[in-house]
Every structure is written in C-alpha cells, then in structure tokens.
C-alpha cells in the first residue's frame with residue numbers, strides 16, 4: 001500500500017508457534033481462544049513475524065527482520081518454524097528487493113523473533129544479512145540485552161547481535177525522535193527496556209508499528225498483555241497513551257505477530273478501543 005510518499009509492504013516470514021499461556025499472561029483461555037485461536041494439542045498458537053518494508057526516495061528501510069533461519073532442526077520444531085519461509089532474504093525477494101539494496105534497518109528490540117534475520121551464516125561465518133545497511137537500536141536496549149533480566153535472557157542470542165557490532169553496522173541511538181523525514185521512533189519501556197516503536201507520517205496519513213506493545217489484534221484490550229512483558233503495568237500505560245492518539249489521527253496500527261490480521265484502524269466503544277477497519281498492507 002501507499003502511505004503518502006511511502007511505499008509499504010508487510011513482509012511475510014512465515015508462521016511460528018508459541019505457548020499461548022505466556023502470550024496472554026493473566027487472561028484466561030476461555031477469553032483469548034475466542035479472540036485469537038484455540039491453540040494446538042500443545043496449547044501453542046500460530047504467530048506471524050511480519051517486518052515492514054518502507055521504500056521512499058533512494059531508501060529501502062526495513063523494520064525488524066523476523067526469526068531468520070539460523071535455528072537447528074530441533075529449535076525449529078520447538079518453535080514451529082518453517083526454515084525456508086522464515087528466511088528474510090527469500091521473503092524480500094517476493095517484493096523484488098535484494099538484501100544488498102536494503103539501506104537501513106530499524107530493530108525495534110533484540111529478541112530473536114525480531115532480530116533473527118539480521119545475521120546469516122556465510123559458509124560457517126556469521127555475517128550481517130544486509131551488507132550495505134545501517135542497523136539502528138536504542139542504547140538502553142543494547143545495554144539490557146548484554147545484561148538482561150532472567151525473564152527475557154533466553155530471547156537474546158549473541159549470534160543475532162555480535163556480527164552487527166563486529167562489522168560496524170550497528171548504529172546506537174539514544175532516545176526518541178525523527179530518524180528520516182516522516183519516520184519517527186517512539187520509545188517503550190513495558191515489553192523490554194527501550195524498545196523503539198515506529199510512527200510513519202505522510203500527507204496527512206499515519207501508521208504505527210508498535211512491535212510487542214500490541215503483538216496481535218487480540219492484545220488490544222488494556223489487560224491483554226503478555227506474560228513475557230518485563231514491566232506489565234508500563235505496557236498498560238503505553239497503550240492508554242497511544243490509543244487515543246492513533247484514534248484521533250485515524251491512523252493504521254500494525255500487528256507484527258498477528259497470524260490473521262496485518263493491521264487495522266481503531267474505533268471507540270463502551271469496552272474501550274476496538275478494531276474499526278481491517279487493513280491488508282500487502283495482499
């Protein structure tokens with residue numbers, strides 16, 4: 001789709017599966033299964049890992065990189081990952097974009113389902129997947145990844161981060177603001193320390209890529225937060241701050257992990273903010 005001067009594509013890197021318990025935190029199964037999916041025989045639900053491709057002028061910008069395909073067969077089975085589909089290189093080729101063309105990558109945070117595609121094996125050496133790109137991360141997120149809480153320690157894998165530092169392709173950003181004209185970073189401290197969400201604005205239109213603050217459309221209600229969140233009350237505060245703004249702007253909100261819905265606009269109801277129009281960024 002077009003959003004003013006920006007060409008946007010939702011990049012399909014396949015489906016993975018996680019236990020629904022931690023995905024919905026304190027919410028009982030009776031409630032989440034109606035809103036999302038009943039779960040498989042192991043109580044796992046299907047999740048997308050859907051980066052956003054943003055093209056304008058001479059820039060090819062990618063927001064997040066999906067799970068990537070460096071997993072062992074055992075890990076791939078555990079997370080229900082199809083290693084062929086989870087390759088960000090193959091996924092981008094479907095949009096006629098080669099890895100060499102990507103100029104900039106905004107990493108919302110360093111959990112493996114967002115940064116797994118950032119590096120690949122070249123023979124047996126780990127290298128950045130995008131040889132000509134700058135990768136952007138928040139300073140406090142990088143520090144957190146180096147010294148994480150026991151809660152999210154297992155989500156940070158050195159193989160996804162170290163090669164970017166070794167090849168001097170990691171740009172460390174300290175705080176919020178406009179990265180490119182019309183593309184702004186908004187910091188979030190609920191899911192993990194200093195996650196960066198992205199707002200895209202052009203010609204009166206607006207889109208929010210909120211990453212794991214609202215991972216699926218089923219997580220719209222304030223109390224529907226993930227057990228994975230490090231600071232759950234902050235997630236609620238952030239949703240309370242963002243929703244009215246998204247609603248006022250009639251902006252599009254992206255659901256990076258929603259296997260069934262790419263994006264939507266919001267309406268108000270007596271139960272709070274709900275989905276107004278369902279939006280497909282890329283068919």
Ligand SMILES: [Zn+2]
Nearest residue numbers: 111113114212
């Ligand atoms: Zn995630």
